[in-house]
Amino acid sequence: MNIVDSLVQAAIQGAKQLYDIKLDPSEVTMNVTRKEFVGDYTLVVFPLTKHVKKNPEALGQELGEYLKANTPEVKDFNVVKGFLNLVVEDQYWLDFLNSIYQNPDFGRQPRNGRKVMVEFCSPNTNKPLHLGHIRNMLLGWATYKIYDAAGFDVVRVQIINDRGVAICKSMWAWQNYGQGTTPESSKIKGDHLVGDYYVAFERHFQEEYKNWQDSSAGQVVFAEKKKEGQDEATFFKSFKDLYFNEYSKIGAEVRAMLLRWEANDPATISLWKQMNRWVYAGFEETYDKLGVAFDKLYYESNTYLLGKDIAEQGLADSVFYKQEDGSVWIDLEDAKLDKKIILRRDGTSVYMTQDLGTAELRYQDFACEKMIYVVADEQNYHFQVLFEIMKRLKRPYAEGLFHLSYGMVDLTTGKMKSREGTVVDADDLVAEVIEEASKNSHERGTLAELTAAEQAEVVRKIGLAALKFFIIKVHPKKRMTFNPEESVDMQGQTGPYVQNAYVRCSSMLSKAGNPDLSPAAQYTALETQEKDLISQLYQYPELIVQAAKEHDPSMIASYSYELAKNFHRFWHDFRILQAESEAAKAFRIKLSMAVRQVLRSSLDLLGIEAPEKM
RNA sequence: GGCCCCAUAGCUCAGCUGGAUAGAGCAACUGACUUCUAAUCAGUAGGCCUCAGGUUCGAAUCCUGAUGGGGUCACCA
Incomplete structure (x- = not known):
């Protein structure tokens, strides 16, 4: 049994023996003792004064004596x-x-046979991935890892948003200005190439719009x-959107292209497939x-036409209703949401x-009892509505739906806006952090x-550790400010700091060779550290269990940092291979092995690899 | 305007279901490498936890309200 649980149980026993009161475990708060005090766990006595009319100190004293006498784990x-x-x-x-x-698997929970789906990234195919996708992917990946460990x-x-007017804009621009360029011929990564034509479209459109504005x-x-x-x-x-839809010449061409796509026009489909293939090849590289x-x-x-049968069923069950014009709606005003259109x-x-x-x-495909959507918090409302609808439709998975909502990433210069060209490109960013790590390393x-x-x-x-840790240490729900200089920091509360603790263990352990660890049995008096x-x-x-339950990878980041920090201090204050005795040496080697495993494991939960040297 | 989220050191962030004197890192200053990796360690300094009420033996944490910031309220996705 868990030590905390057994201490709580022992305290409940004690209260019964000493005062004849029956405590519920929820009334016994057992915390890890704060650094300034002597002890490992602390029982907060105040709540007990409700049951026993004694001052807290006397109660604590009596309970302490009982626990010391009757609980083998309690030394003092x-x-x-x-x-x-x-x-x-x-x-x-x-x-x-x-x-x-x-045990390299220490911390991993036994397989529980339960299935969870995590949806993350879910990009549009008209432009490359950016910093926002990075936060999304890191959260999604960590969530996968944590649930797996749990x-x-x-x-x-992921759901790839591969259709619609956006990709048609890229297609149109490529068709008109691309002159047959390919990723191979231009040596430009596919997603970037397609993104370039998206930008080109915007440029031509803006030009056309400006001319029109000046015209009669x-x-x-x-x-x-x-x-x-x-x-x-x-x-x-x-007026821009209206202009695009009702006045613009190239807007009309793009919309016509979308109609051709929807009509399965072979030439359009073929162009669409080709450009999406370029994008996917680019994305794959970034994922790697x-x-x-x-x-x-x-x-x-493949999915944009789905859901109509559900709409039918919702109508039959009177969860939805049909308006006179034939559109289908749901009224969620009793749940403090609005009316929402379905068809x-x-x-x-x-x-x-x-x-x-x-x-x-997806439920048909995998029958997961939980589905976690990693999507930015701008879509909070959408998911609230979506989940509410699922409940009313009594879907079997409705209770297991969770929106892992994360805050947008701001730059020190303000918000990221693709229209204003202030997005931080994912590939560029990765290259930069690695370059910075390289400089550091060479010094x-x-x-x-x-x-x-x-x-x-x-x-x-x-480099990746610096970037990933920097992003993932922040609680998902919070909006975060991305400072490029700080993201490549390698000292202090950073990924490389944690890696360094791991490397110290590894380096020392490899110097230790294959020592006899049996003397550790003679080591019986532990140092506080x-x-x-x-x-x-x-x-x-x-x-791990908690982080899964809370959907919060930042907990793991905090933990790995604290563990690394404690180890660094231990390393500074104590000798391991030249310890004062064979017993101490053997014990500390074991301790370092354990710390090393957990550092590696916790970093792995964050998608961070641990090098053996650095 | 309705609804939702956020507010902690100069900056970036922790703070578990209410518990002891609110913690880290960065930046600043001071020390520690002939040593198992100094990407490290130790120290100094830095706070009306946005504000006002309430609940409680006890509040950064829970409740109400205010202020500031953000999001969202499309037959877009």
């Missing part, structure tokens, strides 16, 4: 104000260390449709670099319908004896 105790600090027998910690130091079978999926036709529209007192610039800014992968990809081109009056699906259909399809010269290829590998791991490390390792399995 002290009472400070209303806090009963318990000291756990060193032997307990030593036994625990012995049980884990050779015992679940995890299916990683534009001026007439301005005069007719402007709001009271609206100046020309403001008017035309807000970031170390993420998927089990199944869903494509919007257009022409009977076609909207975003919501597609998501209903896609969820259904130190610690990799001199490695081959160039090995050095590159180490440097890649370090040693005990703190073991106690921290002890928390790891529970941490």
